[in-house]
Amino acid sequence: MGKLEDLTLLVEVVKAGGLSAAGRRLALSPATMTARLKAIEERYQTRLFNRSTRAISLTRAGEAFFHAALRVLDEMSYAESILTQKEGVLSGNIRISAPSDFGRQYLGPALLDFTRLHPEVKSTLYLSENVVDLVSNRLDMSVRFGNLPDSNLVTRHIRPNHRVLVASVNYLQQAGTPQKIEDLHQHQCIAMELRGMLMNEWRFEQQGKASTVRITPALVCDDGALLRQWVLAGAGIAAKSWWDVKHDVEQGQLNVLFADSFIGFNRLDKKDVGLQFVYPQRRLQPLQVTAFTEFFIDWLEKT
Secondary structure, eight states, rough: OOOOHHHHHHHHHHHHTTTHHHHHHHHHHHHHHHHHHHHHHHHHHHHOOOOOSSSSSEEEEHHHHHHHHHHHHHHHHHHHHHHHHHHHOOEEEEEEEOOOOIIIIHHHHHHHHHHHHHHTTEEEEEEEESSOOOTTTHHHOEEESSOOTTTTTTTEEOOOOEEEEEHHHHHHHHHOOSSSSGGGGOOOEEEEETTEEEOOOOEEEEEEEEEEEEOOOEEESSSSHHHHHHHHTOOOEEEEHHHHHHHHHHHEEEEEESTTEESSSSSTTSOOOOOEEEESSSSSOHHHHHHHHHHHHHHTTOO
């Protein structure tokens, strides 16, 4: 087998988390996968993986080789995308993930418009509140809110964003508007559960002093779009990203509470938690991915 095939096999083993899973992706038997990997290590006279009966992990040399292989394959993919584009016609695939509410309100409609302009680009959108691993899930890009500590990812800023507390006009007419943050204990509150953690500690900063209110939620869900629907239906007060409720507030359906003091529901949140595209670590993005990035940023400016 050639060196590019070797690199592809190595990357697939790491992405899939094991030989068997990678073999299924590559349509190769476990015996063939084992023999191929052994041949690669013999070729370079270096052990690339630590193996046990339960797990497989990269050695230090394997880790360096893996990241170098990613760069080579990314550049190869970019070169192929240039060759496969017809003159003036974009083609290829885009695989993207996003939070459910933002994805339904913005990315879904934008992808429809982009597809009408570039019908030979095939797009797949995955909606999840969880932070999805781009490499193992073979994603080209993701939309994320919040601060991103992972330095192995490439980011592209889309727009400023911040967290807000919101409630429907009907709810506030019936239950009253809280005047102090302690009043939240007397209200129906709705909370997100993210990655098994209940987001019920709402953070505030007033006159330079930080404080936290631990709410007892009347409703909990792990889907941002459903949480927004509950708020619109008058079920209570919830914390959301500004872009999720921007149109509802502008249309007078939702009111923002404690706008000057609310920070967020994540201990890492700052006042501006950002809205960005995230990409796997690569210098060159496929042409269709770059095109959609620019298209979406312009599209969002007009909404």
